[in-house]
Amino acid sequence: MNLDFQISYLLPELFLVFGVVVLAFLGINKKFHGGALWVALAFLFFSACALIYYLPVEGEAFNGLYRKNTFGDFIKFLLLLNGAFLILFSKSKQKPKNPEFYALLCSSLWGGFVLVSTSYFPLFLVGLETLSLTTYALCAWQKETWQVEAALKYFFLGMLSSAIFIYGVALFYGATGSLFFGESFSGVPEKNLPLLLLGSLLILAGFSFKLGAAPFHFWMPDVIQNTSMTMAIFLLTLPKIALFTALHNFFYTPKPYPVLYFALLFLGSLSLLVGNAMAFLQKDFKGLFAYSSIAHSGFIFYLVSLQGMTVNFSLSYYLLVYSLSNLGIFAVLKNFSFSGKTLHLSDFKGLFYKHPGLSLLFSFFLISLAGIPFTPGFLSKLFLFLPVLNSGGWMFIAFALFSSAVAAIYYLKIIWFFFQKETDFQLQWDKPPILLKSVYYFAFIFSLLLTLWPEVLLIWLKHS
């Protein structure tokens, strides 16, 4: 155990746990329901403050079970940022949400924190299940039949993937005799290698299941299409950020195994292919963004196998930009009330002539996701391509370039709809609550800042 490590370094996590307890108690009386949002925000804020205060500290605790480094801290900060945006986003006019919603949100964030900072399988599973179980519950929050159905589907498939994951862990343990991942790859005896590879592949399959990467993606569009807007954006951002970082940690090994890298690249290419091809055919918004998020996972899969400061930077930049753009888009979408559960692309014909500012903002986020220059999305793709190219993956980058061209076409198609004049704009527009507005304005300003000064992230990551 690192003797310098103090329990106060874990304050961000502790604040979240404390927040869960307080919020759960707030649920007792209806009087407290209105303030629960602010309480949750306050705990997230405290957690972020503690995170930034102890930023220069790097170390390990509990015999190396729990790690703290600047990259992990940045991902935690990103999770908190997303959580805060989601809390603002969830505010609806009718009646305040039950505080338990925020309690679940906070505990899922805690799960993400654990995922990011451990390299010990049992603890990792605790984090993974905390994140997943709360997500199942949140998906069925509004108790509509279709939402419960989606949540059940998600639950069963998620359980299956957890089982696969645990089986992989068992094989991994059998091969290496250690429950730590990372460095332990090097000392494995020759005869255990097949077992190790099988275990690692099963773990990778479990990861892809949770991430919704092709060919394990089938639950994802279905669940996202059948859940509320808040949960859709939750599923698109939070678990991905935590799990990709965990996957990146998992592949932190000094001696690479070609089969595993090949599996990663295969998953990435297939996700790109399936995600983009299916997104191209979608006619409704949630479906399109669900599939496009599969494609974005494909890009990140190319990156996670690599190591180093630049890779950490690229990964954090990509995740940050991706989540900001998605949050912005869904916050804009939430302005419109619509009958039924789907929002068609063609409903947005003529948006520009009705709400010019909103449509331009929307277009900005879309072209950012498409990766067209002068947006952070372009830079994020550039930073992602460079390390991969540097390690010799030019064929994959060629494929990625091609598929991002396809992606650009379906994103631009939406913008094309905005500027069509023939039809009147049909959707009903409620005056958005100021909290919802703040989400997309914040996302926009953050995106601009990231375009103008991408180095700020590198400064954070180098800070130690």
Add this chain to the structure above:
Amino acid sequence: MVTLLFSLIFTPFVGFFGLFLIKKESVQKIFLTGVQLLVFLFSLPLFTFPLGNRFAVLFRWVWFESYQFSFTLGVDSFGVVFICLTSGLFLLNTLFFLKKQFFSVSFAQAFLFLQTALLLLFTAGNLIQFYVSWELVMLPLLYFFLFQNEGSNPKAQKAGLYFFFYNFAASLAMFAGILILYLFAIQNHRSIEFGDLPSIPPSVLSSALWVLFGFTFAVKTPLFFFHAWQPQAYAKAPVFFVGIFAALVSKMGVLLLIRVAFPTLSPPPELINYCFLVLATIGIIYGGWLALSHKNPYKILAYSSLSHLNLLLFGLFNGSALAFQGALFLSIQHALISFGLFWMLALSGNFKHHTPFIAQGKRSLFFSQPYFAGLILVFALANAGFPGFSGFVGEFSILLGGFSIHPLLTGFASLVVILSASYSFVWLKSFLYETEFESTIAVMDRILLSFLAILLVVFGIYPVFLFSFFQV
């Protein structure tokens, strides 16, 4: 000089925002003219600075140090010529554009945005900035195609989509090429700034980059086989915009070669080079032939442009220094000539009613506007490459330079002289003598066009001035 460059680039950008604030149309017009005059005046002193053909970096602001990204501005002699061409043509364009039938604020803003983007492209100092400015140019272009005055025009939108898809594919290829070059420079601890780029020895890498950049270039400055977007785009774009479009946008490809491809890559492999030359030769003949067979004057000029741009490509790739200089000279002259011709068409109204007979009491263009008809004659002769006019100088030096290296292909390429003469004269005959013409051309327009015509004659007689900027 840095101040000059900055004020040159950002004056139109300030104008772009300024137009948001001004509501009265007459004030808008004065403001627009003022901005363009200012830009033109800023651009002129650039000629006085001694600049070689080596790119000189004048300003650098480090934006992202670890990746060597920076905002860098610089020029070389070729850049100076193009900057002046841009500011001059935009000034002329604005003076024509102020007419009641053309003017609208949103398009004026699009022009200013386009001007900023083009100037940024011509002064971009490093690879990444070059790519970003390249894409920045695309935005206003799309705006011109997709949002025309009379609501959404389906044909123009279709042409716009064609244009978009072709050029999108081209920029993708260029992006891939620039990424590879960037990585090559970083791995060899070299700079990514122009003028200091690493040179790549003949290898597979060099050939691959030639394919990528060659594709971009072939789409942008349409080489035969990659040209399908061009005639449609020229014929369907708004009439007040085709001039600038034909004059400047097709030259972006030349810029890519001058700035990125030639300084870094070893000469293209024999096969690629030969493919370029053969396709260019076919393009020369094909463009000329189709120009001869079309009736729509915009289409005729579009195909004539295609033919001349292929000649330009032929000059750039046939390996002789004289032809190379000639091609650069032709690129300037093509800009002036096509700008003038397209504006003449735009000024003289709608030509859809082409009738071979003049009705009783109506007069043809030649008899109702003799001075204007004379100007058209000058431009058409320059376009046809008549000796004494500027088009001749470029064409002749390309063919002369090429003949010593590729005599057979140059022989075929020389057909351009016959073809361009024939379609020019057929077109002139029907345009000047067989078309009813009622409207009058304003004195101001005649003066501006005469100025352009004088330039054509001056460059035709004294081309050395421009050639001195294109030392290889």
